[in-house]
């Protein structure tokens with residue numbers, strides 16, 4: 001990976017570039033601008049959520065969203081520009097989200113992923129996540145089962 005690649009917290013000025021990136025990433029949330037704004041504002045206003053971005057040459061090329069509920073952290077989303085995949089950006093975003101979760105007192109990280117999403121499943125497995133169970137018909141458009149994965153976070 002390019003040594004200069006770093007993740008940072010997203011802010012409202014990142015909204016247009018975040019929405020554009022999500023639009024070209026199948027599997028990423030396709031939220032309205034209002035919802036994206038709410039998500040970023042909630043990450044700025046409370047310690048219960050983080051939105052991270054990776055930027056290269058003024059473009060946002062990856063983002064990750066995680067939240068806290070009691071002592072569980074949830075990886076809500078991670079997405080990388082299709083042209084820049086397999087360069088470690090997804091792993092960097094996940095590692096930074098897990099660091100944030102640990103620093104925020106979470107004892108485990110949880111996530112759901114589509115059964116058919118081999119790339120994301122491989123990424124999470126490479127980080128040490130284990131399969132916990134299957135949620136039947138959890139996703140819509142298309143309807144598909146979710147795999148629930150978890151990772152113990154060492155204190």
Ligand SMILES: CC(C)(COP(=O)(O)OP(=O)(O)OC[C@H]1O[C@@H](n2cnc3c(N)ncnc32)[C@H](O)[C@@H]1OP(=O)(O)O)[C@@H](O)C(=O)NCCC(=O)NCCS
Pocket residue numbers: 025026027028029076077078079080081084085086087088089090091092113117118119120122123124126
């Ligand atoms: C999943 C996703 C974020 C991975 O991002 P990435 O930057 O390509 O991932 P990385 O380069 O950090 O990969 C880290 C490891 O994950 C695994 N991995 C990632 N993509 C993989 C693929 N297509 N096939 C097999 N393994 C893969 C590998 O173990 C890889 O390590 P390696 O390259 O040294 O073998 C990216 O494919 C993506 O944006 N997908 C669309 C959005 C999505 O589905 N997000 C998840 C649900 S919200």
